[in-house]
Amino acid sequence: MTGLMLQISVGLIATGAIILLTAWLPLVLRSLPLSLPILAVAIGYFAIPHSWSVAASALFAHDHLLEHLVELVVLVALMGVGLRTGRPVSLHGWRATWRLLGIAMPITIAGIAVFCRFIMDVSWPTALLVGAALAPTDPVLAAEVQVGPPGEEEGGETRFALTSEAGLNDGLAFPFVLLAILLAEQPLQSVWRDWLVVDVVWKICCGVLVGFAAGRLFGWLTFELPRLKMSRTGDGLVAVGMMLITYGLTELAHGYGFIAVFVMATTLRASERDAEFHSVMAGFTEQTERVLMVFILIGFGNAIAEGLFRSIGWKEVALAAAVLLVVRPVSAWLSLLGSRFPVGARALIAFFGIRGMGTFYYVAYATGRIGFDRGVDLWATTGIVVLISVLLHGVTSMPLMKWVDRKRQGNEAGSGH
Numbered sequence: 001m002t003g004l005m006l007q008i009s010v011g012l013i014a015t016g017a018i019i020l021l022t023a024w025l026p027l028v029l030r031s032l033p034l035s036l037p038i039l040a041v042a043i044g045y046f047a048i049p050h051s052w053s054v055a056a057s058a059l060f061a062h063d064h065l066l067e068h069l070v071e072l073v074v075l076v077a078l079m080g081v082g083l084r085t086g087r088p089v090s091l092h093g094w095r096a097t098w099r100l101l102g103i104a105m106p107i108t109i110a111g112i113a114v115f116c117r118f119i120m121d122v123s124w125p126t127a128l129l130v131g132a133a134l135a136p137t138d139p140v141l142a143a144e145v146q147v148g149p150p151g152e153e154e155g156g157e158t159r160f161a162l163t164s165e166a167g168l169n170d171g172l173a174f175p176f177v178l179l180a181i182l183l184a185e186q187p188l189q190s191v192w193r194d195w196l197v198v199d200v201v202w203k204i205c206c207g208v209l210v211g212f213a214a215g216r217l218f219g220w221l222t223f224e225l226p227r228l229k230m231s232r233t234g235d236g237l238v239a240v241g242m243m244l245i246t247y248g249l250t251e252l253a254h255g256y257g258f259i260a261v262f263v264m265a266t267t268l269r270a271s272e273r274d275a276e277f278h279s280v281m282a283g284f285t286e287q288t289e290r291v292l293m294v295f296i297l298i299g300f301g302n303a304i305a306e307g308l309f310r311s312i313g314w315k316e317v318a319l320a321a322a323v324l325l326v327v328r329p330v331s332a333w334l335s336l337l338g339s340r341f342p343v344g345a346r347a348l349i350a351f352f353g354i355r356g357m358g359t360f361y362y363v364a365y366a367t368g369r370i371g372f373d374r375g376v377d378l379w380a381t382t383g384i385v386v387l388i389s390v391l392l393h394g395v396t397s398m399p400l401m402k403w404v405d406r407k408r409q410g411n412e413a414g415s416g417h
Contacts, residue, residue, distance in 0.1 A: 018043075022294045023287075035394030037141050037356070040294045041387065044301025063368035066296075070361040073292040074170060075261055077139040077357070079243045080285035081167040082265020083278050084147050087160060089266065096161035096339060096349070097168070103335035104328075105169055108135040108353070109176055111327035112319075119319050120381065125183040126373045132176035133363050133382055134323055138356035139166040140293050141390065144397040145352050149286070150269070150278035158345045158404055162352055167266075170358045171207060171259030175199045177362045184370050198254075206255025208263055214246040215267020223272040231277040236284025242268070243285075296357065297390075304387070311377045312384055320385040324392065328353030344407075348400060355389040 021043075025036055087093050113131035116122060122130075146163040178199045182191040222230040222238070230238050243261050250260035269278055300308075332350035341349070359382050367378060 018294055018298065019291055022290050026290075029398075033395050033399055035144060035390075035397065036290065036294065037297055037390045038394040040297035041301035041304070041390060044298035044303075045305045047298070047302055047305075063364045067361060067364035067368055069292070070296060070357050070364065073140055073289060073296060074258065074357050074361055075243055075247055076240070076285050076289045076292065078167060078170070078258060078262045079239055079265050080282050080289060081139050081146065081163055082262045083239070083269050083282040083285065084149055085160075085164060085167060085266050086147075086150060086269060086273055087164075088270060094164060096157065096336065096341065097164040099335040099339065100161065100165040100332060100349070101168055101172060104331040105135055105172060107331035107334065108327055109173070111331060112323055115319055115322045115327065116381075119315050119322070120376055122373045122376050123184075125180045126376060126378070128176060128183065129180035129362070129366050129372060130319075130378070130382060132173045132180060133359045133366075134355055134385055135176075136169040136173045136355075136358040137162065137166045137352070138354045138358050139170065140289060140358075141356035141393075142166050142352065142354040143286075145354070145393075145401055149282050150276075156404065157341065158348050159401070161349050167262040168259065170361075171256040171262070172204070173358070173362065174256050174258065175203070177366055181366055181370055184372060203254060203256045204259060206253050207250055207257065207259030210250045210253055210255055211246060211260035211263025212267050214242070214249065214260070215264040216271065218242045218264065219268050219271025222268065222277065223275060231275060234277070234280060236280045236282075239281035239285050240288070293357070296360070300360075300383070300386075304383075308383060309380050311380045316381050316384050319381065320388050323355070323385050324353065324389060345404075348404060351400075352393060352397070353389075354393045355386050359386055 021039075022036070025039060029036065029039075091098070109128070109131040111131070112134050113124070113127040116130045117124060117127040120127070120130075142162060145159060146166065147159045175195070179191075179195050182195060218230075242264065246260050246264045247257040250257040272278075329347075329350040332353065333346055336346045336349065339346070363378050363382050366372070372378060
């Protein structure tokens, strides 16, 4: 057997094993304080160097390739999150979501930027990029703290708040990433008006409008079209088609595709809220998301083994601690003051600011378009935050959320009597 054939065969075996583990490990981990992302990073880190593992770690050396791969996994996750969000959109029903997006997120971006500026001694554009990249709660790695699939119970206010926040905040961080790119080239007084009008107002509104229109159209095609409605196919693959069409149309209109996909999915769910086909689509997106996530995190673990963190020092660790233990918890806690959330629920929402794929996407997006401070390794700086988040939140999510579910069920049983 030639060397090339051997590499291909080993690569196929490794790929098949990874896919099987992706399907099987959640069952094994159900009773353990571990998560699939933790094991994926560990597999990548301890993998025997071979062509497949080297190729995986090389992702983090190619910004454009990584950008588009992570973009895909985030889109699939947002589609799934939107389909699982069965609660009608309203000011009252989503009150925690609006607080987390409108108050906690800007404070988080500003807080991380300030810490980064003075701990890392970088320019303000670089600090803003780090703040915007690390601010969103990740829709991919946060699956264990989110609401259940369509057809199952929602899981209470804590799960809903974390789910709906993750569905929208990736898109809402985009204007600040674009502002960081603009500020790296021009002073603020030259760009702020165009940034506010185009990158904030137009692109957000465009994403919402295109997403809503697409959701209504796909809702009609899926559940109301006579004789040919798509729900009759029973094929969850249609969710990916809807997602790609919505994202492509929004990008053509120069809007935020992340926002559009989530809005489309929630609008589609609202068109026939209790239809079983939502569960089929959500199940397919979840499976696709898990496989893509595992491959990327294996690449992340292997990149760490290959020296991604060689420049890590006390400053990067201090920044990670500030992000995960100070900035996110404090900003989320402040945003929920005056709400009806019990103290324990507020603490959990504040704590579970999980970082992950969105961070990878925004760093790859920005560094692929312009150079930032050469004195800071953006991948090491943001990657250590993601790694600590994967470990910290991965170990704590299952026991804490089980406690939340037991307490909620006890309260519901008590109120029933």
